[in-house]
Amino acid sequence: MMVSITMIFAAYTSAYIVRREEGNWLEFDLPTGFLITTCIIVVSSATMQWAWFAARKDEINQARTGLLLTFLLGVAFLAGQWTMWGQLVDSRIFFGGTDANPSGSFLYVLTGVHGFHLITGLIFLLVVLRKSFNYQVHSRQMLSIGNVTIYWHFLGALWLYLYLFLLLNH
Amino acid sequence: MAANLPNQAQVQGGAGVTEPGISHNEHTHHDEHHEQGFLSKYVFSTDHKTIAKQFLITGMLWAIVGGTLSSLFRLQLGWPESTFEWLQPLLGKWIEAGKLNPEFYLALVTMHGTIMVFFVLTAGLSGTFSNFLIPLQIGARDMASGFMNMLSYWFFFISSVIMFVSLFIETGPAAAGWTIYPPLSALPQAIPGSGAGMTLWLVSMALFIVSQLLGGVNYITTVINLRTQGMSMSKLPLTIWAFFLTAILGLLAFPVLFSAALLLIFDRSFGTSFFLSDIYIAGQALPNTGGSPILFQHLFWFLGHPEVYIVIMPAMGMVSEILATNSRKPIFGYRAMIGSLLGISLLSFVVWAHHMFVTGMNPFLGSVFMFLTLIIAVPSAVKTFNWLATLWRGNIRFTAAMLFSIGFVSLFIAGGLTGIVLGNAALDIQMHNTYFVVAHFHLVMGSSAFFGLFAGVYHWFPKMFGRHLDEKLGYVHFWLTFIGVYLVFLPMHYVGIAGFPRRYYAWTGFDTFSQFANLNKFISVAAILAFFAQFVFVFNFFYSIFRGRRASENPWRSTTLEWTTPVVPGHGNWPGAIPAVHRWPYDYSKPGAADDFIPQNVPYSQTQSSNLPYEKEME
Numbered sequence: 140m141m142v143s144i145t146m147i148f149a150a151y152t153s154a155y156i157v158r159r160e161e162g163n164w165l166e167f168d169l170p171t172g173f174l175i176t177t178c179i180i181v182v183s184s185a186t187m188q189w190a191w192f193a194a195r196k197d198e199i200n201q202a203r204t205g206l207l208l209t210f211l212l213g214v215a216f217l218a219g220q221w222t223m224w225g226q227l228v229d230s231r232i233f234f235g236g237t238d239a240n241p242s243g244s245f246l247y248v249l250t251g252v253h254g255f256h257l258i259t260g261l262i263f264l265l266v267v268l269r270k271s272f273n274y275q276v277h278s279r280q281m282l283s284i285g286n287v288t289i290y291w292h293f294l295g296a297l298w299l300y301l302y303l304f305l306l307l308n309h
Numbered sequence: 310m311a312a313n314l315p316n317q318a319q320v321q322g323g324a325g326v327t328e329p330g331i332s333h334n335e336h337t338h339h340d341e342h343h344e345q346g347f348l349s350k351y352v353f354s355t356d357h358k359t360i361a362k363q364f365l366i367t368g369m370l371w372a373i374v375g376g377t378l379s380s381l382f383r384l385q386l387g388w389p390e391s392t393f394e395w396l397q398p399l400l401g402k403w404i405e406a407g408k409l410n411p412e413f414y415l416a417l418v419t420m421h422g423t424i425m426v427f428f429v430l431t432a433g434l435s436g437t438f439s440n441f442l443i444p445l446q447i448g449a450r451d452m453a454s455g456f457m458n459m460l461s462y463w464f465f466f467i468s469s470v471i472m473f474v475s476l477f478i479e480t481g482p483a484a485a486g487w488t489i490y491p492p493l494s495a496l497p498q499a500i501p502g503s504g505a506g507m508t509l510w511l512v513s514m515a516l517f518i519v520s521q522l523l524g525g526v527n528y529i530t531t532v533i534n535l536r537t538q539g540m541s542m543s544k545l546p547l548t549i550w551a552f553f554l555t556a557i558l559g560l561l562a563f564p565v566l567f568s569a570a571l572l573l574i575f576d577r578s579f580g581t582s583f584f585l586s587d588i589y590i591a592g593q594a595l596p597n598t599g600g601s602p603i604l605f606q607h608l609f610w611f612l613g614h615p616e617v618y619i620v621i622m623p624a625m626g627m628v629s630e631i632l633a634t635n636s637r638k639p640i641f642g643y644r645a646m647i648g649s650l651l652g653i654s655l656l657s658f659v660v661w662a663h664h665m666f667v668t669g670m671n672p673f674l675g676s677v678f679m680f681l682t683l684i685i686a687v688p689s690a691v692k693t694f695n696w697l698a699t700l701w702r703g704n705i706r707f708t709a710a711m712l713f714s715i716g717f718v719s720l721f722i723a724g725g726l727t728g729i730v731l732g733n734a735a736l737d738i739q740m741h742n743t744y745f746v747v748a749h750f751h752l753v754m755g756s757s758a759f760f761g762l763f764a765g766v767y768h769w770f771p772k773m774f775g776r777h778l779d780e781k782l783g784y785v786h787f788w789l790t791f792i793g794v795y796l797v798f799l800p801m802h803y804v805g806i807a808g809f810p811r812r813y814y815a816w817t818g819f820d821t822f823s824q825f826a827n828l829n830k831f832i833s834v835a836a837i838l839a840f841f842a843q844f845v846f847v848f849n850f851f852y853s854i855f856r857g858r859r860a861s862e863n864p865w866r867s868t869t870l871e872w873t874t875p876v877v878p879g880h881g882n883w884p885g886a887i888p889a890v891h892r893w894p895y896d897y898s899k900p901g902a903a904d905d906f907i908p909q910n911v912p913y914s915q916t917q918s919s920n921l922p923y924e925k926e927m928e
Contacts, residue, residue: 234581240599244581248572 169246169305170226176219177302183212184295191288197278199271206268206284209291213261220254249301253294260294263287353463355455356880360462361441362773365766367469368433369847372759374473375424376840382417385409387833389815389826403481411814415484416502418812420476422487423510427517428472430620430758432465435559438623438765439528439552441773445871446546448537448888450881453530457523464520468513475509483510486812488613491584491605495576498590507577511570518563518570525563528556537870539890543647544909546869546894547640550647551626554654555619561658562615569608576600603668610661617754618657621721622650624761625692628714630894631768632696634867635711636703637905639895642695649688649695656685666737675734682732689725693718704898704905708865709783713764716791717757723795724753727802742812745805748798756794763790763846770850771864775877776857782849786842793839800828868908869894891927 190205224247232243267287270276276284354360381400384393392407393400403413440458444451452458475482484502485494489510497504532553536545545553572583576597584605585597633640640646662670662678696718705711727749731737740746763786770778804825809816816822816829863872870890874882888910896907902919913920914928 234575234579240582242599244575244583248575252568252571 170223170230172219172223172226173302173305176216176223177298179212179216179219180295180298183209183216184292186212187288187291191281191284194271194276194284195278195281199274199277202276202284203268203271206264206271210261210264210268213257213264213291217254217257217261220250224250246305249305253298253301256297257294260287260290263290353459355451355459357440357444357452357455357458358773358878360458361437363462364432364436364440364465365773367466368429368437368762369850371424371428371433371469372843373847374476375421375429376843378417378421378424380837380840381409382414382421383833383836385414385814387830389817412484412500412502413481414814415486415500415812416481416506419484419486419489419502420472420482423472423483423514425755426487426616426620427514428469430755430762431521431559431616432517434620434758434762434765435552435555435623436462436465436524437762438548438627438769439524439556441769442548442871443528443531443552444535445772445874445878445882446549446869447532447535447540448870448883448890449531449535450883450887452527453535454527458527461520461523461527464516464523468516468520471509471513471516475506475513478505478509480504480506482506488606488609489573490609491573491576491602492588495573495584496588496590496595497577511574511577514570515567518567521559521563525556525559528552529560532556537887537890540909543644544890544893546626547629547643547646547650548623548626550650551622551629554650555622558615558619558622558654558657562612562619565608566612566616569605569612572608573605603665606665606668607661610664611658613664614661615657617750618653620758621754621761622653624717624758624765625650627761627765627768628696628717629692629699630869631710631714631764632699632718633895633897634768634865635706635708635714636700637706637897638699638703639897640695641698641701642691643893643895645691646695649691652688653685656681656688660685663732663734663737666734667741672734679732679734683729686725686729686732689721693722693725708767709778709780709787710764710768712784712787712791713760713767716787717760717764719791720752720757720760720794724749724751724757724798728753740805742810743805744801744809744811747811748801748805751801752794752798756798760790763787766850768865769871770853770857771860771876772871772874772878774854774857775860776853777860777864778853778857779849782845786845786849789842789845790839793835793842796835797832797839800832804828804832863908866904866906868896868906870909873908873910 186205186208190202190209193199193201193205227243227246232240232246234244234247264287267276267283270283350356351359354363381396384396393404393409394407396409397404400409400413403410440452443449480501482502483489483494483506484500485507489507493499494503494507497507532545532549572581575581576583576585582597582600584602585595585600586602587598588595629640629646660678660682662674663682666675666678700715727745731740731746731749767778767783770776807822807825809822809825816825860876862874862876865872870888871878873888875884890909891912892907892909894909896902896909898905899907899916899919902916907916907919912928913924917925917928920928
């Protein structure tokens with residue numbers, strides 16, 4: 140399954156790469172707030188990894204805290220992205236309509252599609268969190284927490300990649 | 310487990326007749342035949358064999374719809390001057406004053422392509438046989454996730470319903486061609502078909518992609534994780550290699566189509582300009598600036614080209630298997646076959662721009678894509694050579710499946726040769742969007758994939774339903790289809806070289822084309838007859854499910870694992886332990902062997918008379 144999950148997202152990134160081959164951009168500066176959300180998601184990857192280590196050492200409480208922290212940071216990241224969308228609209232960079240340029244639309248699509256996957260990641264996190272409260276996550280049942288860890292790191296890395304890409308190519 | 314074996318065998322062999330003495334321990338093992346209601350057994354089933362049949366029958370219904378659409382537009386193309394009032398009961402308001410509505414003609418072409426490529430030859434072909442054969446041939450109880458497998462079918466079903474409904478809405482179904490190029494597909498005011506029909510098309514395809522991804526993840530996981538003991542990757546039947554690589558292609562390619570569809574949805578409904586720029590429509594300038602319709606073509610063909618291999622590779626795998634079985638010879642060049650499949654899979658991702666030679670791309674880029682495209686001829690030729698070498702001096706049994714497999718090889722060669730012509734950028738600029746292209750892809754991927762599908766159904770029908778398809782009707786079906794296909798598509802090459810553009814409603818306005826009117830009429834007659842010949846198969850299929858000759862466990866005397874199961878495998882496929890695998894899947898006519906085939910699960914210690922020197926060590 141892990142191979143397959145990675146395969147799906149290999150596919151998604153290949154889709155992203157092709158999308159970015161497009162030129163014809165209206166230049167604008169990325170809101171600095173994206174740096175903050177980037178930091179949030181990096182920290183959330185760290186807490187995720189911490190939860191994983193804790194689960195492997197059978198420290199269930201730490202694992203729960205780690206998962207919960209990761210979940211909260213994930214929500215914070217999404218809220219941050221939402222605020223950034225608001226800031227973009229304030230600086231008259233629109234998704235659609237007569238004033239929109241594809242560069243802005245692409246930014247919304249990339250962050251939006253990433254956000255959608257982050258929501259699926261959050262749901263996955265909730266499932267594993269529930270399992271951890273039922274004592275179903277420990278050193279001999281690492282599959283679910285292992286999968287969610289990989290998925291979460293993947294989403295974090297994907298965002299880092301998107302952020303750097305947007306920063307360098309906007 | 311062992312103590313239960315005889316009982317289980319009885320339950321399985323008794324085809325659902327439960328013996329009173331053993332009904333108590335029915336639920337003790339997951340591989341047993343449990344009592345299921347009609348709904349969970351036939352409708353919301355998680356059993357890979359039932360899901361395969363669901364895909365097959367849905368695919369057949371779609372093929373009839375797609376074929377009907379093609380007959381309708383062939384009527385128009387063959388007899389552009391005639392009136393079609395007699396079609397009024399079927400088409401209603403799309404017949405205006407006896408003439409077919411030109412916009413509806415475009416919709417017919419569009420839906421024929423969409424249905425055939427995606428719903429029949431992608432879902433119907435790999436949906437059926439990947440599901441049916443992967444667990445049976447690798448020795449697994451079922452797919453890695455039966456639930457996801459079921460979801461895969463039901464997403465396909467919902468997608469099918471939406472696409473089917475779109476045929477009947479007031480503004481007509483999508484009409485921008487199966488490639489749905491914007492701006493035509495993006496602007497509802499351009500043609501009626503770009504209105505609600507296009508929206509439904511996009512929704513349906515999005516669900517279809519979800520179905521493909523769910524199925525693909527399952528196929529890959531199953532092949533990687535659930536192979537039985539001894540079944541190394543180098544002992545897999547070529548069918549499985551083909552399905553495996555097809556699923557990988559699907560997983561990499563379909564999300565790109567999804568992203569293209571998503572951007573198109575945004576362009577259509579949310580006022581973005583990803584694909585739109587500087588457009589005047591009905592004298593009005595649209596506000597959209599900055600988009601690029603070429604971007605859509607890149608995205609589309611990045612899926613579109615692997616898609617044709619998604620269609621053809623399962624057929625290649627099944628044909629390899631059937632040719633070897635019915636020639637009673639090992640497949641020639643087993644490893645070369647795997648290598649060429651890998652080569653095709655890899656190359657399929659780097660050739661997409663050969664569909665776009667006339668988009669004004671840099672000629673240097675064009676020559677790079679031309680070079681890569683022509684390289685695909687190498688693995689294709691390796692495969693063709695190996696098929697012919699497998700047949701060479703074989704002890705050939707002309708079963709219906711074998712005929713269709715040989716027909717596949719024939720069509721693949723005939724269609725592949727014109728691919729070399731079209732792959733050349735300089736020639737393609739002349740041939741682009743003519744009937745030469747139509748003839749090429751209908752032979753090389755359309756008809757040959759259909760032949761692969763038919764071959765697979767004829768060959769594995771006994772394992773699906775425990776009965777044989779009627780061979781005589783199979784021969785009739787084969788010859789009518791084989792001759793019909795060539796009669797349709799060979800003349801089409803001439804029409805194409807003469808310069809007929811595709812998707813035109815009629816050519817009566819051009820004097821140059823008038824001398825080809827009879828040829829077009831001929832193509833239409835052949836196409837409609839070939840379509841009606843398919844009903845021989847439809848009848849044979851449904852008749853034989855109930856009345857066909859009963860099959861034995863291994864009617865083709867084949868070596869692969871699916872033939873070691875009971876006549877109709879129950880839930881879990883093998884009543885006892887899963888057989889272990891000891892040898893490659895193509896031990897046919899091995900010198901010194903007692904029989905002319907040695908199944909994969911026979912250990913070397915039992916075949917001492919035929920073992921090769923290096924196999925002696927494994928006894």
